[in-house]
Amino acid sequence: MNGTRLQVMTMVIGGVIAGLLAGCGSDAGAPVDAAQAAGPDTRIAVDAQVTPGVDASLAIDAVVTATVDSGTASVDSANLGSFAVYDVVATFREPMTQPNDTIFTGSFTFDSTSKSVSNLAGSLTESMTKVNGVYGGPMTTVTLANQLSSVPTVLDGASGLLVTTFALTTTDTFTGGGFAPGGTEYYGLLEGTPNNHNAYAMIFVNTTDPTAVPTQAQIDKLAYADCTAGGMMMSSCMTGTSVGGYGAKGTMGGYPLSLVITKR
8 A cells, every 4th residue: 555646535524524535456446435445454644624614514525636655644735625605595576476576595605715606506486476366475486406607707896706506407598598687488489399497596696705795786687587387477487687787677577686695
């Protein structure tokens, strides 16, 4: 084992490193327990600095290189970043379905080193929900668990990202393909295929301080679309956009009202 170069897959879970070593001997590529890799009488120590406070429900992978020598594994170089979890609530006012509004409630992971967002996921309420024939709650919701877009932008002098999470593992939401805010009709209409029932929510994340109170220009760039069964009006999807951000409000007059991001 002396001098063997190994690939270590580390998982940062609540500030604790759990090592899975691969590439040992004839079993190259097969993940094995660290103690097994070094032998039953050898303890393996992995030296790395990690940031505590990461939600234990998350596993953030980083590949690092380790050298095993005399039963000790030392990390040569690893940039695990500085990860933190944030909760987000984005509200879209729906003047035609009061008292119901469309609300995206979710969370994401922010890496302050790379200024990147990952794992944006949550649920989107459907404001057209009716109870006993009138708009009311509890509203039905659509799960959005596929972050497929993160676009750098500068709004009101603040650097940030427009991050979008989807119901499906595709960005195709509107006919013609894609999800550009301002679209209204479901993907499949002109394609001659059934509605794929996609939905999304787009938020703005300030990469200097995700919890900074957003300006109106930043709120104006929020958007959502719901082309699932509960969000359809004939061939049109429920949408929420602003005149300031995209030139028009949503299909039922919906527009972004507020964005609140808090650190856990």
